[in-house]
Amino acid sequence: MQLGIGTYTFGWAVGTPGNRPDHPLDELGLLNRATALGFSLVQIGDNLPLHTLSTEQLCAFEQQAQQQGIRLEVGARGLTETNLDQYINLAAGLKSRLLRFVIDSSAYEPTLDTVIGILKNAVPSLKKAKITLGLENHDRLLAREFAHIVEQVGSEHLGICLDSVNSMGAGEGLAEVVQTLAPYTVNLHLKDFGIRRLSHLMGFQIDGRPAGQGLLNIPWLVEQVATRSRCQTAILEQWVVPESTLPASIDKEENWVTDSINYLINSNLFTR
Template identity: 30%
Template sequence: MSRIGQSRIGLSSYAFFWQLSDQVSEPLSIHDALKKAANLGVDLFQICDYAPLEDMNDGDLAAVRRTADELGITLEVGTKGIRPEHLRKFLHIAGILGSDLLRTMFNVPGHTPGADEVVETFEEVLPEFEAAGVRIAIETYEQVPTERILGVVRRVNSPYLGICSDPANTVAALEMPREVIDAVEPYVLNMHIKDFAFSRKQGWVGFTYSGAPLGEGLLDYDYMVKKIRPKERNINQIVEHWLPWQDSEAETIRLENQWTQQSLDFLRSK
């Protein structure tokens, strides 16, 4: 499978997770986040699991698209769930925003579909996605074994259905990142880039599994890109973070911005 277009480094709304949330006194709007991305020299932004997106009407969505266009930013869209009506809603959103990719996951609260249901759903809706030129990328994550996700992708067997690679997620299911990278490599349409690490909890009782600045944790980035070859295959790399809340709002925002800049510097140096 190859990506249509150019391979680019982009930011996810997860790179501004805390600044977009109501945990801060003055949350960013999605328009603000796009402007921050542009100021960092980024021309690709993935609006991923951003709840307000679902409540926007077509006029609101068109306004987001106008902001992105004015800033020279291409948009991608991410959601969770595979119910047909939900996928069609996000196909509509993707159309207005100009996204040629929809990242999703199988499970949402109240709906954990089996493989047969997922296959049937994709076989039903993919012709509409293909007609619109929008691909679906299923993210690797701990709630669904990677091999089960790959089984669905293989059964559907469409260039419009593939994988959003994120080996950090699968560690929680005791799937080793390198093994996941090896398994998903032929099917990758999109990459989420975030580093991760274990740290001892207080008293050395157990561990915390959390984010780390890119290049300082356990993510073997060089191995991953050697296997997946995003530049050769024109696969976009989207920066995310797993940054825990710090001692204060100011410190959390400062560190979130620092991690974003470090991630961009790291990827641009490769």
């Protein structure tokens, strides 16, 4: 399985709503980071929306990726017919064979039937462009509902982008999610996590950890997904616990990247 980095590897450096660095990491900067770290796979998530880039910027991005020998994967949020069509075209233009999609966006939470209808209509376009769409398990729908969507659409061009933490927001544990979604997984988001009891003892908090330093059993997860043979790529993602200032959070993120990559490469589970 090929390991890569993405915009959610560097969430603080790219920027979050209300937390934008003076000089955010952009698409070209991410390519340079990948090369410096020895990676040839980069996934662009919805935190750096490609549809906001100009034609010239997209061309420069695609050309630089080719020059640096980097394979691109495209991601988006908000599964409407218009948005999906737009991102299929963007993915095709960037020679991305994977299009990762989060169904929901702000004030948009479609029904399962609506999602199934949109995806069925998109299958011919996905097939023509030779693109596989990976629905990311997010925190509104249950794993069995994601499986239902994939089964109802019934196309080899649709699968699951399996995130190791998101479904906890829907009250589901990792073992349950993996058992349900591993057979459909076409892309893996490796995001380690920790759970700690709060000081007042009234509840727990889930947050991120560097890969290999949290509760995620990464060798087990990769084994469960790899046996189905559909998943060829994995992306390191991070929920870096913020510091008191954004520059300090970005510095911490860099340290986590180093620690995470060292663990993942030394695990001998991945190629670069």
